[in-house]
Amino acid sequence: MAGTGKAHLRNGEALLRVEDLVVQFPVGRTGLVVNAVSGISLDVLKGETLGLVGESGCGKSTTGRAIMQLPRPNSGSVQFEGKELTAMAGDEMREARTRMQMIFQDPVSSLNPRRKVRDIVMEPLTIWDRGTKADRSKLVDRVLEEVGIDPQRASESQPHQFSGGQCQRISIARSLVLDPSLIICDEPVSALDVSVQAQVLNLLEDLKARYGLTMIFIAHDLAVVKNISDRVAVMYLGKICEVARSDDLYHEPAHHYTNVLLQSIPVPDPDVAVQRRAIEGEPPSPVLPPSGCRFHTRCPAAAARCSAEEPQLREIGDGHFVACHYPVHGGEAPVTVRSSGTAA
Amino acid sequence: MTAIITAPDHEVPATTELIAPKISRYKRMFPTVGVLLSWMFLLTLTFMAVFADYLPFIRSTQTVVKASGRSGVRFGFGPGFTAWFGTDTLGKDVFAKCIYGARVTLFVGVLATIIGLTIGGILGLAAGYFRGWVDRVVSILTDCLLALPPLLLAIILVFRLDDLKAKWSWISWLDRRWQITLTLGILAIAPLARIVRAQTLSLREREFVLAARSLGAKNGRIVVREILPNLIPTMMTVAFTGLGILIAAEGALAFLGLSVEIPTPTWGKLIDDNKNKIDVAWWAEIFPSLMLFLTVLAFSVIGDRLSRRFDIREAGV
Secondary structure (H helix, E strand, O other), X not given: OOEEOOOOOOOOOOOEEEEXXXXXXXXXXXXXXXXXXXXXXXXXXXXXXXXXXXXXXXXXXXXXXXXXXXOOOOEEEEEEOOEXXXXXXXXXXXXXXXXXXXXXXXXXXXXXXXXXXXXXXXXXXXXXXXXXXXXXXXHHHHHHHHOOOOHHHHHHOXXXXXXXXXXXXXXXXXHHOOOOOEEEEEOOOOOOOHHHHHHHHHHHHHHHHHHOOEEEEEEOOHHHHHHHOOEEXXXXXXXXXXXXXXXHHHXXXXXXXXXXXXXXXXXOOOOOOOOOXXXXXXXXXXXXOOXXXXXXXXXXXXXXXXHHOOOEOEEEEOXXXXXXXXXXXXXXXXXXXXXXXXXX | OHHHXXXXXXXXXXXXXXXXXXXXXXXXXXXXXXXXXXXXXXXXXHHHHHOOOOOOOOOOOOOOOEEOOEXXXXXXXXXXXXXXXXXXXXXXXXXXXXXXXXXXXHHHHHHHHHHHHHHHHHHHHXXXXXXXXXXXXXXXXXXXXXXXXXXXXXXXXXXXXXXXXXXXXXXXXXXXXXXXXHHHHHHHXXXXXXXXXXXXXXXXXXXXXXXHHHOOXXXXXXXXXXXXXXXXXXXXHHHHHXXXXXXXXXHHHHXXXXXXXXXXXXXXXXXXXXXXXXOOOHHHHHHHHHHXXXXXHHHHHHHHHHHHHHHHHHHXX
16 A cells, blocks of 8 residues: 555645645664655545544554644645645744644543643633633633533542543543634544543534534544544555545445454454454564555555555545555556656 | 341441541551651751740850859760750750751751752753753763762862852852852752753653643743643652752761851761760760751651652552
8 A cells, every 4th residue: 555646635625735744753863764654645624524544653643743743744735724834933833733733642641630620721721811811711611511521620620530531521621722623633532441432432523513623533443433534544654545435434445454454343243253364464664664555565465566566546436545556346556657656 | 126137237347448448548648657757856956946046945055064063064964954965075065056056957958959959950951841952961061060079079169169259259258158058059950950851851742741732832831831840749859858968968078177167066067076085975976966867867758758649649640
């Protein structure tokens, strides 16, 4: 896979448009770099939820953070509400960040353990000095109630006095008070119990409907992403392999990686025979990624072409894009003139 | 009838279950005996040192003890009712000297800790938060300070400050007490800066710092609001433990003859003065040593307690 290309980007007004995003981290002083994100392109329309899935270390979270410019990407463009974020600096950047907010994986680590919960939720308003003190109080109380936290208790308790699920609700409240247009959820439920996961997911869906939020939902759990997302992008080793509407992706995965991922979802029925093919080996090192399709080292359908030529994202159905030469369905990719791929 | 009989059967385990957590919570909130004694000792000592001039049972350090026709000169009195800790070779009350000595010792210890904490804290915070060249410079500085033998550095500094004081009139206020405070304060910078730097390095990677940045907080606000509150427990703990060490260091300097000007007593000086007379009059040597020992111990016990207390809170997180 390793799909580059922008075939899946839609014309017209997108709230967020990411093109050829590259993020690299140096490995000590060796001169080598970790290719965390290698040229991915995304777009999110207003009111849409984009799911971003992939296994650990495939660059999902880095993508989310690079969109916020924390850290700044090495190259590529991020257009948010028509403005180019990568060119911004200083106060302009700080201002722009308030229009998008992030919810983190670890609900406890994302809240300062030594501050009162209500102050934490109030913090964004204090930083930007919005409204009068009374206005702020009223807004914070309303948002806290909306996410199901008692404002009274929040004003006298610290984060460790709340459960993980409650802490995540507090995080959500904090991200909502600035009234952002985009929320990046970085594995918001991975650290929670299944029952609490459902509550938080329901809350996110309610809020999404009520405020018309646009979300990027990062997760490694396909079942979680399926319910909340309109469109899902599957990532592998810093590249996008497949983009499709949520239902299409789950019913007819085209990429072999997506297929394997879906087959690895456990079926809670002891009578169902285990027939899934386990994926072999570990993901290759992002320091020296494989040539051609980055998945060819583990792909059940790999052929000679896969290690030589990098597949491009191409449309195989309505709004269904895949970066694979020999997808599960949708036919073999036409042979391109360039055989070395475009990433070089 | 049977209902009445069976009822207590159910209630007995219920009550024990209710009481058990109460006791453990009580135990956790209430300081242990050692900590309580430490606080009592330090508070009493501080109180007596501050109000020594007004307390009737503390003699002046300048008067020779005389009672029932006898003079206290040449260790005239042993520990007893007349002079609690006995008298020294000049006939002065050792107890009074211990209390007045605490003034200098506590002053030097507390102020040196504050100097070290402020400068070391700012350096460590800047190094840990900004990294890059700031970190390089601070690290080199602290490494240099740590590489020098502390006692040697202290001796050189005190002598040097003596010379400078004679040369420059604008530091004429810098008597030995301030010189020692300054010297010990400088010595305390390096270890404190290191600890604060390490702690800051780990805190700045926490997600709440990233969250604050994504909310648009500036560096100053992140440092003051997000990082500093999380550093305070560590700094408190280190300060209390360090205070004990600095007090002992002051004693060591005095033992080497680098103490405050002649009439003012300090514990270190008392120990130094009477070290050869221990066969004749153990009390003049042992009691100041005991005061020093107990004070250092008390600070360590409290520091230890503080670190555990904050640990529990961290574990609760």
